[in-house]
Amino acid sequence: MKAYLAEKLNAALSSLSYTGVEPTFEQPKLEQHGDLTTNVAMVLAKKAGKNPRVLAQEIVNALKLDPDSVEKVEIAGPGFINFHFAGAFFVRGLQGILKQGESFGRTDGGRGVRTQVEFVSANPTGPLSVGHGRQAAIGDTIATLLEWTGHAVTREYYYNNAGRQMRKLAESTYARYRQLFDPSFPFPEDGYQGEYIKDIAEQLKSARGDALLGVPEEEALQICKEVSEATLFENIRAVLARMGVRFDVFFNEDSLYTSGALQEVISELRAKGLVYDQDGAVWFKATALGLEQDRVMIKSTGEPTYRLPDIAYHREKFRRGFGFIVDIFGADHIATIPDVLAGIEALGYDKSRVKVVIHQFVTLLRDGQQVKMSKRQANFVTLEELLDEVGPDAARFFFVMRSISSHLEFDLNLAKEQTEKNPVYYLQYAHARIASILRFAESEGALAAGEQRVLADANLDLLSGAAEIGLAKLLMSFPDVIVSCSTSFEPHRLTTYLGDVATAFHKFYHDHRVVVPERDLSRARLALCKATQIVLANGLKILGISAPERM
């Protein structure tokens, strides 16, 4: 429709010899402003030296449109040209939805480009937090949105199981293990305080008894590290799986060390004059690239800081053939990004192919009070505990329902509530209600069993009520919504849209009885129900939330 109008509008403009303007269309907020609107008249007004409304009238007079699809064109406000489509246009569009079914909403603007989405990427030093949960939900949803818009997506998790943090983990587990035999054994100063370390120590004891007491400490620490890492990683995978999040690749930072990728980055940057030695450390000359200060890449101890492997990792992403790279980070990582982007650009890669998505933090609310989360005090709520409490559907929905650049206030009471107040249930209820109607229709003989697929043959012109057309109109915009969510990396818009669909459906349900004696009308309304169910199911699927048949 947009393409059709663009063509007609361009023809009108050139017949009036206005050139050099590409008209744009958008969907007006208010229904009375029509279905599509263009602001060309206002854009052209200054250049043409004419009043925008007068200009708009000229353009409208020159337009030749098919009255079967465009019912009415009018000029409004400061000079908008509003196009009102015929109701039949929307209603007939339902056929397409019914035919496409579970693939309705997919588009191919991404042209199959190989796209990597990196998210979560927590090191195996402890259980996932609710912040990781938000990142998992956002990352997985963005990955799915990219798939739905034609990208070939790889979901990737980057982790480091070497270095200081893992050493600390091993020492913590070892100390807890020793304490099981001798409570006075000292716990490391800055060790991991959490209860989970004690659990791992207990496991170690029941599996191996006191065997670790008899081996040299280095060996015991190595065992502690391996067991802790394996246990924690297993837990991380399991918790993510409960949320329906699965990764294609777990990329180990360690491989960058063994492959020589780090040295390669250093020497290439050094050759470009972007690396120098000072105070026994190796520095990245970030100031030469317009950044605020130079940064250490290799400490005087010989150990790299995170920057070097991060740059090397991003180069690997390019080398592995990804045409588009999406990084999902929490707000606490924001400071590291400019260095990495500058680094890969200096290495000759196009940093505009990297999209960094930064999300803000999560605070939990219980009984109207903020739940204090302190990792140090070890009284933080883990993602696993949250899933136990509210379930994966509510968790995933709540995690993505706010703009990612905003703080998320997660109301535990609301997420648990199985009432109309809870937006997740509102959506799922609409889906279940439709399933129930379809079952009823079959039991009444209004619809033969398994006939749902051929509802596309229904006489859709019988749908003429405002609620019916309004709903059909909304359903038709689903593919555009997916594209918009995908290109803007704003998955919360999908939750808002689905809420609108559910509202429009409930209104339709309230205004019209679906199964009525007139068989053709029944079938038309059933087609509308089925199309709504398809949109809800597809939308929920993208969000990773179940679409129940009964509630």
Add this chain to the structure above:
RNA sequence: GGCCCCGUAGCUCAAUUGGAUAGAGCAACAGCCUUCUAAGCUGUAGGUUGCGCGUUCGAUUCGCGCCGGGGUCACCA
């Protein structure tokens, strides 16, 4: 102090990326079930979009300056 995010109805948040009269949900009040799921629907009320300049046909959106909240500024990740 530098940089980043946020500030919109009593509360939690939207607002088609610069559009027309700023919208939802919750809370409050008033209604709607003999009928396909009331986990639903309808209505009322609620606003100087933190404040002030500026950019232009037009600003919640862009720029500058304040105010307030959060984050971040390591030879930690």
